[in-house]
Amino acid sequence: MVSTLTEPAAKPLTRPAAPRRRTRVLALPEVRWALAALALFLLALPLDLLGAPAWTWAPLFAATYVTGGWEPGWEGLKALKDKTLDVDLLMVVAALGAAAIGQVLDGALLIVIFATSGALEALATARTADSVRGLLDLAPATATRLPPDGGEESVAAQSLTVGDTILVRPGERIGADGRVLDGQSEVDQSTITGEPLPAAKQNGDEVFAGTVNGTGSLRVRVERDPADSVLARIVAMVEEASETKAPTQLFVEKVEQRYSLVMVAATLALFAVPLAFGAALQPTLLRAMTFMIVASPCAVVLATMPPLLSAIANAGRHGVLVKSAVVMERLGQTDAVALDKTGTLTEGAPHLADVCPLPGSGLTEDTLLS
Known part of the structure; x- marks a missing residue:
């Protein structure tokens, strides 16, 4: 026999959506450093373009190099200590090389772009963590x-x-x-x-x-x-998805180290060989640094993981669980989607479509809705 229990009602919940707990943007150090570098760059840029004295814009550009480049530079030096040539260090070297040949503005712009990318990646990672915490909050304490x-x-x-x-x-x-x-x-x-x-x-x-x-x-x-609950397994799946690497990223990471070594060797050759044959120092250095900046793998690296992390985090905030970064990347190659049941997509928010009083109840639609 099925019995109905009567207990005091708890405060009803209007909708079981995952709580929107979000990390504050300025709480991330990568974001703060990137904003500082961008602000300094924007202050120096018009002064340089308008032909102001160097003492007005040079310190601002120098501060841009420091605020936006110290963290990737430090990470690159730590990687170099482990006998790994990191793209962060190459970026800093390329920016300093640009400054060495007189292209201070271009080097500062490279620093700002790379710092902004790092900030966006940190923000996307934080948003993914927020989504996971929101799912965990669905379970009562x-x-x-x-x-x-x-x-x-x-x-x-x-x-x-x-x-x-x-x-x-x-x-x-x-x-x-x-x-x-x-x-x-x-x-x-x-x-x-x-x-x-x-x-x-x-x-x-x-x-x-x-x-x-x-x-x-x-x-x-x-x-x-x-x-081992269903909710706990969903949370684990979201965490695993944020840690997986798409084929594009795996390829970039595999090629990055060898490519970086080849690029550094080629830069040194472009600098040393002409000097050995009596070429002038200034134009030789200019050509070598130009090659390093143009051939830097920074752009390839910047275009891989940040977009995937952002997409996974955004999907999680909208209730879509992504199995892995591989799945997200393949979604971009999808031409058709098959839907089960009636083949419709809903927003999960039912709306009143019709009012039908029971026959013989003596009630009208207006009475029921009043």
């Missing part, structure tokens, strides 16, 4: 456990074990994956299944952690450890 000897006790949801019985009141989030032992209600499972309409639940039906109970109370037997 506490649950009401029903001990075998009777009574109720409020415990941490993470401390629940398989076989425990919990009480879920109206409006509460379910604390663990389990099966209904007693009670009738409807549960909003849109965070798990994507279905906007609540699912009816009664004795024997499965329920999931983080979903929202409706108007009835339920007694639920825990069948999965909280660390």
